[in-house]
Amino acid sequence: MITMNKYIKQWSVATSVALALTLAFPSCKKSGESVEEIMERNYPARVYLQGDRYSAPAITYALSHGSEGVKGTLEGRFYVRLSRAQAQDVVVTLRADIDKEELKDAVSLSATEVTVKAGQLASDEVSFTLDKSKLDSHSDTESYKVSIMVDAIKSAPAGLQLSTNRNLYAVTFSKAAQNEEALQPTIDYDQVEYLDADERATKWKLLDVTPGIEGASNANVLFDDNESSLATNKTSFTFTVDLGRVIPNLKAVLVEAQSQLYSPMGFRLEFSEDGKKWKKFGEIDGTAALVAWGFDLQAMTLKKAYAARYLRYTTLSPSWDDEGRTAIREFYVFTEKK
Numbered sequence: 001m002i003t004m005n006k007y008i009k010q011w012s013v014a015t016s017v018a019l020a021l022t023l024a025f026p027s028c029k030k031s032g033e034s035v036e037e038i039m040e041r042n043y044p045a046r047v048y049l050q051g052d053r054y055s056a057p058a059i060t061y062a063l064s065h066g067s068e069g070v071k072g073t074l075e076g077r078f079y080v081r082l083s084r085a086q087a088q089d090v091v092v093t094l095r096a097d098i099d100k101e102e103l104k105d106a107v108s109l110s111a112t113e114v115t116v117k118a119g120q121l122a123s124d125e126v127s128f129t130l131d132k133s134k135l136d137s138h139s140d141t142e143s144y145k146v147s148i149m150v151d152a153i154k155s156a157p158a159g160l161q162l163s164t165n166r167n168l169y170a171v172t173f174s175k176a177a178q179n180e181e182a183l184q185p186t187i188d189y190d191q192v193e194y195l196d197a198d199e200r201a202t203k204w205k206l207l208d209v210t211p212g213i214e215g216a217s218n219a220n221v222l223f224d225d226n227e228s229s230l231a232t233n234k235t236s237f238t239f240t241v242d243l244g245r246v247i248p249n250l251k252a253v254l255v256e257a258q259s260q261l262y263s264p265m266g267f268r269l270e271f272s273e274d275g276k277k278w279k280k281f282g283e284i285d286g287t288a289a290l291v292a293w294g295f296d297l298q299a300m301t302l303k304k305a306y307a308a309r310y311l312r313y314t315t316l317s318p319s320w321d322d323e324g325r326t327a328i329r330e331f332y333v334f335t336e337k338k
Helices: 002-024 035-042 197-203 286-292
Strands: 046-051 059-066 069-071 075-082 090-098 107-109 113-116 126-130 142-155 169-175 192-194 205-207 230-233 238-257 266-272 279-285 297-317 325-336
Touching: 046 142, 046 169, 075 090, 075 113, 075 142, 075 169, 090 107, 126 142, 197 238, 238 266, 279 297, 297 325
Parallel strands: 059 169
Antiparallel strands: 046 075, 059 069, 075 126, 090 113, 090 142, 107 126, 142 169, 192 325, 205 238, 230 325, 238 297, 238 325, 266 279, 266 297
């Protein structure tokens, strides 16, 4: 209502001024000219856009991205408005833009030509929609800004002008990284097969360990079946395991700590086929993580089999150790049993 009150106030002030000028300075008034005609001549009517949340300075919608694709509000609603009603229909054309070139075809308007009927101040509701199918392939965290503008006044009474400061309706969509929500804190050994031990020892690589983590200089620290480990105190850390090839039916992951005391209280697991485009399997923390542990093991089974070459593991909170020490000793992968 702030914006509408502002326009009403401006109209009232302008009308008062025009009337005062007419009464005080009759010479300023053209022969037979009404107050309305003076207003049209000195304060021309304008066409502008108003959103369904017009009092908000900025509109942002959060989008989630799970195993079923992008979810959330994927549209915006607005009106074409006039500062004063006109004696004949006002017809305008609209344009929709998005700030990502690869998504230029993802925005559609319910109408590109809109009419404000004679004697009315606003058009019927207009909307735009983002095409969900075009967003589903974008797995990273992203932000999209959609801007709607009056492109041109197609037909209107003489003198009607396009607003210079209110010809924009913009909505920002903030999309989270894709999260498959696929982690289950358990493992059924009857349903999975251990990935070849020789392949694990000779072809797997440890990549992108958070700087300053103990044991990071040993490239086989998580694949050597001994007591060495990646460890740190009271600090979350990340590492990536390169499996050497794309595993087409990845089904489970087992992470072994030096002891249950040194197991992190929460973690995130992500995957990629090429090391560039990542998706999140999910996160486990708190009670759910505790349920997942058997002695010093964290077991994670996926709801379905995935193709992956790279696995990125991130601790989200320290262990139960008084010093908050986290120490990861071994990393194992299982495939879906044929």
